[in-house]
Amino acid sequence: MTAPTKPSHNGPSDPAGTPAPAAVPGTSVPAAASGTSVPAAASAVPLHAPVVDWFDEHARDLPWRRPEAGAWGVMVSEFMLQQTPVNRVLPVYEHWLARWPRPADLAAEAPGEAVRAWGRLGYPRRALRLHGAAAAIAERHGGDVPSDHAQLLALPGIGEYTAAAVASFAYGQRHAVLDTNVRRVLARAVTGVQYPPNATTAAERKLARALLPDDERDAARWAAASMELGALVCTAKNESCHRCPIAGRCAWRLAGKPAHDGPPRRGQTYAGTDRQVRGRLLAVLREAPGPVPQAALDQVWHEPVQRARALDGLVADGLVEPLADGLYRLPLS
DNA sequence: TATACGTGGTC
């Protein structure tokens, strides 16, 4: 992909400065099933055009967006980006694709090598699932990442979002790609609230489908563009409305940006949890070239009951392989 | 539907 070169023509003025008429009275579209409705403005005036134009000018030049990345590159990036910031993914992604340029290359490796190469990206089960997905692709799909949504969804580690993302980004298909960025953009621009619900709702899926451009190519670009808008401009905190191409039509902004009211968005501590212990145990195993004695693992956590529970969990998840004589290693199979 | 699952950066 070439770097964006088109100079900005937006000028110094805030595009949000002149709110456009948002809705045509009396034309809201009732949604049959859930009792929700799609605001008229969303369906009457295409939202995607200004966002796609903005994307053409401001999109980041990320390696998995280049044509040479291919479907496998897109798929690897989607696994790595699940709950993980772009900046941390970048170096691991490059190393991964250089080492395993095709699904069959990864499938031929021990799963433990995938876990090791995963490094400190977090959620190492993703590495195992990516390895499993590569194996399934090698076996069932002739070594090529499937383009069919249902076949993608059947692969380990691929859920609703990732299946749509791969089908859309890698194959240009028309799917509602509903990630946390898009959900936030729609929550604000259309629904008029600061944050989407904690879990994706039927109403959100319905809205996303309603906003999807008819044309397949436009739909794929809208998916990438709306996601990028959420990542760069319509961020969770400190949003930059002055840089937003649809600020003038944003329901949340037009309403005075009311604060989120519902229940707390999240709240999970990490220190002292099994997750932290698992992380420490796996770090030792990742950094060791071969099997590690129990005694070495015992040093990562003082409390023996929790330590044993965490290790058992890793074994149960297939992230660690117990050997005889109290040795442990990353899985060979 | 709620919870488990890593890690590190930000304000």
Place this chain on the structure above:
DNA sequence: TGACCAAGTAT
């Protein structure tokens, strides 16, 4: 400084 946040999935 602690809470929140980052392209979710599986159960």
